[in-house]
Amino acid sequence: MIGGDAAGMSAASQARRLKGPDELEIVAFERGHFSSFSACGIPYWVGGDVATRDELIARTPQEHRARGIDLRMRTEVMEIDVARGRVRARHVDSGAEAWTSYDRLVIATGARPIRPDLPGADAPGVHGVQTLDDGQELLDTLSATRGRRAVVVGAGYIGVEMAEAMINRGYEVTVVNRGSEPMATLDPDMGRLVHRAMEGLGITMVNDAEVTKILTGEDGRVRAVGTQDAEYPADVVVLGIGVRPETDLARAAGLPVGDHGGLLTDLAMRVRGHENIWAGGDCVEVLDLVSGRERHIALGTHANKHGQVIGTNVGGGYATFPGVVGTAVSKVCNLEIARTGLREKDARRAGLRYETVTIESTSRAGYYPNAAPMTVKMLAERRTGRLLGVQIVGREGAAKRVDIAAVALTAGMTVEEMTSLDLGYAPPFSPVWDPILVAARKATAAVRRNAG
Numbered sequence: 001m002i003g004g005d006a007a008g009m010s011a012a013s014q015a016r017r018l019k020g021p022d023e024l025e026i027v028a029f030e031r032g033h034f035s036s037f038s039a040c041g042i043p044y045w046v047g048g049d050v051a052t053r054d055e056l057i058a059r060t061p062q063e064h065r066a067r068g069i070d071l072r073m074r075t076e077v078m079e080i081d082v083a084r085g086r087v088r089a090r091h092v093d094s095g096a097e098a099w100t101s102y103d104r105l106v107i108a109t110g111a112r113p114i115r116p117d118l119p120g121a122d123a124p125g126v127h128g129v130q131t132l133d134d135g136q137e138l139l140d141t142l143s144a145t146r147g148r149r150a151v152v153v154g155a156g157y158i159g160v161e162m163a164e165a166m167i168n169r170g171y172e173v174t175v176v177n178r179g180s181e182p183m184a185t186l187d188p189d190m191g192r193l194v195h196r197a198m199e200g201l202g203i204t205m206v207n208d209a210e211v212t213k214i215l216t217g218e219d220g221r222v223r224a225v226g227t228q229d230a231e232y233p234a235d236v237v238v239l240g241i242g243v244r245p246e247t248d249l250a251r252a253a254g255l256p257v258g259d260h261g262g263l264l265t266d267l268a269m270r271v272r273g274h275e276n277i278w279a280g281g282d283c284v285e286v287l288d289l290v291s292g293r294e295r296h297i298a299l300g301t302h303a304n305k306h307g308q309v310i311g312t313n314v315g316g317g318y319a320t321f322p323g324v325v326g327t328a329v330s331k332v333c334n335l336e337i338a339r340t341g342l343r344e345k346d347a348r349r350a351g352l353r354y355e356t357v358t359i360e361s362t363s364r365a366g367y368y369p370n371a372a373p374m375t376v377k378m379l380a381e382r383r384t385g386r387l388l389g390v391q392i393v394g395r396e397g398a399a400k401r402v403d404i405a406a407v408a409l410t411a412g413m414t415v416e417e418m419t420s421l422d423l424g425y426a427p428p429f430s431p432v433w434d435p436i437l438v439a440a441r442k443a444t445a446a447v448r449r450n451a452g
């Protein structure tokens, strides 16, 4: 196994469940300091909701070893020799190198955060948040910094979660975003709702702004983030501008990589054209079941499932990963954000004609205490009425409603079929017509109206 986090160690653990150490020797290489950790929890650790780093570690190297997995920490695989079935690994601290042979290889190298190629990008006070080491370094900076101004670069889900973390730490937060609205995984009209809500939380949102420089002071530390036409003073900068699949090693070994830079696999997560090599997690492309296209989506939920499938197959069983519908949830303070399926531009790109509806509803019965507003946008295919996508922005209780739509997408339901879904109702949980049902009814009417 190359990579000791979500995909790699899920695969190792599942293979070990199926085959004991006498039948299958498992060696895993991890170049970092931690195994099986939750990067997803970093914003909440930095923000103070999670007290300690160790709470984010699902399984330590010692625990893996006790389960019969030979996990070699601080050991980086430098080369895959496909022809001879072996990998060359180097101990990061000592520099010692050795070849290890394999019968079956699993590539779970994850993704690499994008760093702006600008002077100052590596200055003290500029932080990424990909690993627990990154989180610790950011926390160390926060406790050593007297200033209280934070600039977050990027307004995807990591950017907005880090904006919340910095607000919780008492910082004045500016988010500098290249796109026209935050959360480019939503349509701009829904992103605008996020924008307004973030401003309501006291966050300064700067859209349509490309970072052109990161300015440092005489002490060498970051002092501001510059765009084409402005400078934003910063005592600390957090980068959240996306990731790329970590596939240099695999490319060098001649393994197939797709248009988005991720490894290409079959449904059993086997690297295409290679019987004894599997890959999963952030380093692969996945099939989008709604558009029928390959995509790169870096999410822990997929990485764990890939690992489970790979481990089953490596352990001699049989499992497949059919693909994804593109479900994701996040939040910024008390604003919940969710999406599944296609945005309008995805539908157009896939050549689909569609209807869209947007409805306003509430999280609970209107008369019940703390009923909070929620906006649901739904896309349905013209004529057939097949559900294509749902986006939700609202307060508590909004985000996880998207799972209903994720199931409906997976089942290939029409919006009309969705209107009779037997969803639970009581005033503390939803209005008598759940917001998803209200949107499905309105989408059904739109499809019927334009059926001719």
Ligand SMILES: Cc1cc2nc3c(=O)[nH]c(=O)nc-3n(C[C@H](O)[C@H](O)[C@H](O)COP(=O)(O)OP(=O)(O)OC[C@H]3O[C@@H](n4cnc5c(N)ncnc54)[C@H](O)[C@@H]3O)c2cc1C
Binding pocket: 002, 003, 004, 005, 006, 007, 008, 029, 030, 031, 032, 038, 039, 040, 041, 042, 043, 075, 076, 077, 078, 108, 109, 110, 111, 129, 130, 131, 158, 246, 249, 280, 281, 282, 283, 298, 299, 300, 301, 302, 303
């Ligand atoms: C701040 C943050 C918040 C997130 N929040 C969410 C969330 O809320 N929900 C969600 O679903 N996902 C979330 N994610 C994404 C999620 O963490 C990743 O999708 C997931 O960790 C991917 O798992 P992986 O095993 O594919 O890759 P990784 O977790 O990146 O693990 C790959 C491992 O391989 C090691 N490695 C790479 N190359 C080599 C080599 N040559 N030799 C040895 N070791 C190597 C790396 O050191 C790394 O530990 C978040 C990510 C971040 C950074």
